[in-house]
Amino acid sequence: MKALVYHGAGKKSWEEKPKPVILEQTDTIIKIIKTTICGTDLHILKGDVPEVTKGRILGHEGVGIIEEVGSAITEFKQGDHVLISCITSCGKCEYCKKGMYSHCEKGGWILGHLIDGTQAEYVRIPFADNSLYHIPENADEEALVMLSDILPTAFECGVLNGQVKPGDTVAIVGAGPIGLAVLITAQFYTPAKIIMIDIDDNRLNVAKTFGATQTINSSNENAFEKVMNLTDKRGVDVAIEAVGVPATFELCESIIASGGHIANVGVHGKSVSLHLETLWSKNITITTRLVDTVTTSMLLKTVTSKKLDPAKLITHRFALKDVEHAYDVFQNAATEKTLKVILINE
Amino acid sequence: MKALVYHGAGKKSWEEKPKPVILEQTDTIIKIIKTTICGTDLHILKGDVPEVTKGRILGHEGVGIIEEVGSAITEFKQGDHVLISCITSCGKCEYCKKGMYSHCEKGGWILGHLIDGTQAEYVRIPFADNSLYHIPENADEEALVMLSDILPTAFECGVLNGQVKPGDTVAIVGAGPIGLAVLITAQFYTPAKIIMIDIDDNRLNVAKTFGATQTINSSNENAFEKVMNLTDKRGVDVAIEAVGVPATFELCESIIASGGHIANVGVHGKSVSLHLETLWSKNITITTRLVDTVTTSMLLKTVTSKKLDPAKLITHRFALKDVEHAYDVFQNAATEKTLKVILINE
Amino acid sequence: MKALVYHGAGKKSWEEKPKPVILEQTDTIIKIIKTTICGTDLHILKGDVPEVTKGRILGHEGVGIIEEVGSAITEFKQGDHVLISCITSCGKCEYCKKGMYSHCEKGGWILGHLIDGTQAEYVRIPFADNSLYHIPENADEEALVMLSDILPTAFECGVLNGQVKPGDTVAIVGAGPIGLAVLITAQFYTPAKIIMIDIDDNRLNVAKTFGATQTINSSNENAFEKVMNLTDKRGVDVAIEAVGVPATFELCESIIASGGHIANVGVHGKSVSLHLETLWSKNITITTRLVDTVTTSMLLKTVTSKKLDPAKLITHRFALKDVEHAYDVFQNAATEKTLKVILINE
Amino acid sequence: MKALVYHGAGKKSWEEKPKPVILEQTDTIIKIIKTTICGTDLHILKGDVPEVTKGRILGHEGVGIIEEVGSAITEFKQGDHVLISCITSCGKCEYCKKGMYSHCEKGGWILGHLIDGTQAEYVRIPFADNSLYHIPENADEEALVMLSDILPTAFECGVLNGQVKPGDTVAIVGAGPIGLAVLITAQFYTPAKIIMIDIDDNRLNVAKTFGATQTINSSNENAFEKVMNLTDKRGVDVAIEAVGVPATFELCESIIASGGHIANVGVHGKSVSLHLETLWSKNITITTRLVDTVTTSMLLKTVTSKKLDPAKLITHRFALKDVEHAYDVFQNAATEKTLKVILINE
DSSP states (O other): OEEEEEOSTTOEEEEEOOOOOOOSTTOEEEEEEEEOOOHHHHHHHHTOOTTSOTTOBOOOOEEEEEEEEOTTOOSOOTTOEEEEOSSBOOSSSHHHHTTOGGGOSSOBSOBTTTBOOSSBSEEEETTHHHHEEEOOTTOOHHHHGGGTTHHHHIIIIIIIHHTOOTTOEEEEEOOSHHHHHHHHHHGGGOOSEEEEEESOHHHHHHHHHTTOSEEEETTTSOHHHHHHHHTTTSOEEEEEEOSOSHHHHHHHHHHEEEEEEEEEOSOOSSOEEEOHHHHTTSOOEEEOOOOOOTTHHHHHHHHHTTSOOGGGGEEEEEEGGGHHHHHHHHHTHHHHTOSEEEEEOO | OEEEEEOSTTOEEEEEOOOOOOOSTTOEEEEEEEEOOOHHHHHHHHTOOTTSOTTOBOOOOEEEEEEEEOTTOOSOOTTOEEEEOSSBOOSSSHHHHTTOGGGOSSOBSOBTTTBOOSSBSEEEETTHHHHEEEOOTTOOHHHHGGGTTHHHHIIIIIIIHHTOOTTOEEEEEOOSHHHHHHHHHHGGGOOSEEEEEESOHHHHHHHHHTTOSEEEETTTSOHHHHHHHHTTTSOEEEEEEOSOSHHHHHHHHHHEEEEEEEEEOSOOSSOEEEOHHHHTTSOOEEEOOOOOOTTHHHHHHHHHTTSOOGGGGEEEEEEGGGHHHHHHHHHTHHHHTOSEEEEEOO | OEEEEEOSTTOEEEEEOOOOOOOSTTOEEEEEEEEOOOHHHHHHHHTOOTTSOTTOBOOOOEEEEEEEEOTTOOSOOTTOEEEEOSSBOOSSSHHHHTTOGGGOSSOBSOBTTTBOOSSBSEEEETTHHHHEEEOOTTOOHHHHGGGTTHHHHIIIIIIIHHTOOTTOEEEEEOOSHHHHHHHHHHGGGOOSEEEEEESOHHHHHHHHHTTOSEEEETTTSOHHHHHHHHTTTSOEEEEEEOSOSHHHHHHHHHHEEEEEEEEEOSOOSSOEEEOHHHHTTSOOEEEOOOOOOTTHHHHHHHHHTTSOOGGGGEEEEEEGGGHHHHHHHHHTHHHHTOSEEEEEOO | OEEEEEOSTTOEEEEEOOOOOOOSTTOEEEEEEEEOOOHHHHHHHHTOOTTSOTTOBOOOOEEEEEEEEOTTOOSOOTTOEEEEOSSBOOSOSHHHHTTOGGGOSSOBSOBTTTBOOSSBSEEEETTHHHHEEEOOTTOOHHHHGGGTTHHHHIIIIIIIHHTOOTTOEEEEEOOSHHHHHHHHHHGGGOOSEEEEEESOHHHHHHHHHTTOSEEEETTTSOHHHHHHHHTTTSOEEEEEEOSOSHHHHHHHHHHEEEEEEEEEOSOOSSOEEEOHHHHTTSOOEEEOOOOOOTTHHHHHHHHHTTSOOGGGGEEEEEEGGGHHHHHHHHHTHHHHTOSEEEEEOO
16 A cells, blocks of 8 residues: 655655554554644654654544454444544553543554554554544545544643633634634633734634634734733633744743633643743643543534534645645645645545 | 831831721721741741832731721621631622632732731731631630631642542642641542652651651652652652742652642742643643632631641740741741741730 | 512502612612513512512612612712622622522522512612622623523523533423523533423524524424434433423433433422432432522623623513513513513613 | 352342353453342342343352453453452443443443342453453452442442532431441541431441441431531531432432532432422532442552551351352341341352
């Protein structure tokens, strides 16, 4: 089969690889229908994720058809259309029992990371009974690719951890795909105001059409001051960091109201300054989380009932064999006005 | 009357001051029976709390007898024995309605800070109906001085924010009075293990008698390694910072298990490094809080029912007029083996 | 002044009464701008609420202008436009401190019940600092009358107690004004399906325009069977009783899914059968509540930010002096297609 | 092998049965070390549980040694000492993922109910990876039999659902083994008062030694009045029903304070009267639950750390072959002063 293979920092190629086979009774083999590229894939390609070794097939998102099931699989059968979770869950360890699949002792984020991933014609999914989801009939399968990672990440790490409530004022720092996914899912809880902060006017304009009530371009406005003006100097109830660098996290620290919640979504490569000299007495909560994908079933219900339209995150479509070009378009997001791309295994 | 007056960094004196009078209808005047000294008072005396101006009477804890009530007071009358909360609550603002009295728009921590305090023969208590508590009959009034600040602080900022649960492994970093108060109130929730970390063997020995299951003297042991050994390399479910310096907060960051809670109790004077490069994916929660004293009624019930014995935090007693000497003994805690002192207005 | 006075079961009249005066320092006198009639007022008129004695002025909802304030009032002044809460809160008792204003030791539901109410040209509001809300500038004051009682009741007793979550299937039994208010506020949490059950096709049609995804007329359909069909035989995640008779409560018992929540909103006059022989093992939660109006500030934010449009509950308007006619129209709801009426003090 | 077999209402015998064999890959075969009898077994024998068919081996509790594992078992191996959960969890269905194992689509309470149980020399445990627990080294295995059912039932259905908090006043209605197990585990949360109500003085005396602060013999005292006297006429914060008949549930309804929680633990055979005519406005919560055994790991930690001593529930020991006599002693609890019996497979 063909697959996108990592060959060390900056190097990848679409090349022939052996088709995966069942290794454990709890495995399935999936024929990919559609997949996508994640910001994390770009991090890997920069060489920032050293656990990814040369020869690894990238990708951890997608929908597909079950080709073969291991002997212990009970919930799926050949031919089923399935959504692949970016997080693999054994269903048996202490963390899985707590709903913290991200820290599953045998799973967690392994696809396209510690084992071969989904940017390929076929993929092996371990612990498939607990790591796949049936696709409801008549569903828009392309849209569901957004439920592999970006929507549960935005919802769990940003919205749930941030404890967004009706009437709240929420700031989202970063209007990339993940920040926009936070914006969409935050509206499940009817906040009064959602302030979107970014340096890209195009993305801020998209944010307005997605429901942001205010936008701030922090490259030409003082974001701290503008947020204070928008909030009677109190700051925001919830600040969601969706970039992953110190400056944006510290912006969250500066704009959070007393009693507020800072929810980190960004992947960070270095430490940040936590200003406890002012925050110690502000009754705030800071959370971090690797997505657990415990809300995937719930998100499926909101899609089925038309309360959530994941398709609006998709801006570009490519044949899977053109994945290398798709990476370019995804990487040059500002120029190409890219949010999420879909790769179609034709 | 006589009172302990702050005269700038390092300077204080027990001297004559005018007896306080009712300024607002919601005030009371209290004759102090017993009061104490808080670690925060030492910070003030170092000059670390610039809002405290020269001439201020110090102190924000105590029990007393009501001498006079303002015309709008409905819950108390002359002669009532009362517990003074370190936090003043107007009972009407948005924060008070949310139970976040620490951020009351007209109150909060003002005693011995922005207005005159309790290390005096008399004190004026604003918003008294919402800031005092009736002392139950036959109560040990001396013990209740511990409910003005240290016990609600330990319980709310440490134990409640840390979400201590039955079966948990808890680390408390700092075995001073506040850390020990965390230790006592953490046991309300029956954790399996409580690891106490400090650099003072005397305090660690006290911690053992107060219920610590393990102690670590971090001046001669590697606290990180020892905690990892005690927890099968997983770290602790709850880490409570009760010192207020970067090193101890960062120790909490290093020993927290995935899914764990870091609850800050310490008063910090500078920023700390938050290691998001490792913590971003660990599903942790960090909280800060200035005590709200919303649990004072509940703590009174646990004292009345003998589930909590605050008296064991008291090591020394002085006449109120000897308050300057008492400060010395409280400050030289290691040498004097001081936890909390009681000052008696004889 | 003129007021609507209760004269025993079935008797009321619009008549001259003395204008109220300040009795306590914490009182205000309000000139009513607009008020409304509640289903509870009809119960009183039937004689079902014996605590209401002859001579009582009815009504517990409204907006007005402050005419006079007691000497202890700090948050309001003459001329302020205010929303009157149906629940009076002293702000000082144990229940008020817990946010359970409904059980305030000196307040609770007293307006138009234990003291004179709002269906009058003027009303005395006790504990006004904790029982009134400032009306934001440019607000639609008429719409805000819906925030005195019906919307917080629907939201707190129905939606919050029912723990409505994104993706849930919710059944609301009763499509009268209160059931419709539940329907509107349930959507703050983006449930997937909201099934509205009533016996009045007009109200069910209104429910559809207000966001119900399915409706059932239980007078000509088997509601239990239809709900089961709509839910793959599992039942609903949340069942909200908004009628107040045994049959509707027992319908909720029969349609609740394992793990679900039954939230009672209706005012009941007799006991119901709780089928523990089947429910004991179904992991369900049943809640009751008299509205606390702790969410009034939050609801005001959702109105100001256009997330909630209370005006759509209003179907009829009358001059306050025509209140007796308004009662007729409100009572003949089916014929008149009445939801809520507004009474205007011209 | 030998086993206790149900032969219809009132009939059981210790007789030869075929040794169980692996039927599914996820099964294990366990050699029973110790087991016990549950109140539910008595219900079955009365004929109250019609799903139990003639020929069924009874029992759903016990500790044992793994004799054989199915091919899909990964967490256990032959020779492991294990605790058997009364609830079987597949680990894959929607309910298991929510932690609601009691309603597992393929499991739940099936042992000694829908499939053969543990009052036998050997038992087949389906979905063993998710339904067994490793016994820690040096553990008191006999005491752990109490963790199969009674302690998680008491804790989850009674204490957790009742939301027992520090300082609370709790009433437990029923001082049989399950009520006493509630009493023990309620103390994890340090309530101020625990009032135990029963009609058996022996059990009430046991309750006192187990930590009850007050006891009421409702056969010769008016339980309602006495509770009111003990609570300043407010009622209790938490009322836990541990009997399963209408009278005791209605007692809970009558003694619950405004804002309180009624947690049902008893197994009910008929409906009860829910007095909504008074309760509708009391802000109460009523819960039901079939134990999920989601807290078994946590309870194991409290046993290992000596915070919980399950052995004190055990009053009698028998050889497994004398199980019929053991049933007599268990049934004649009042005369024999029986709490829990242990059956030893010698």
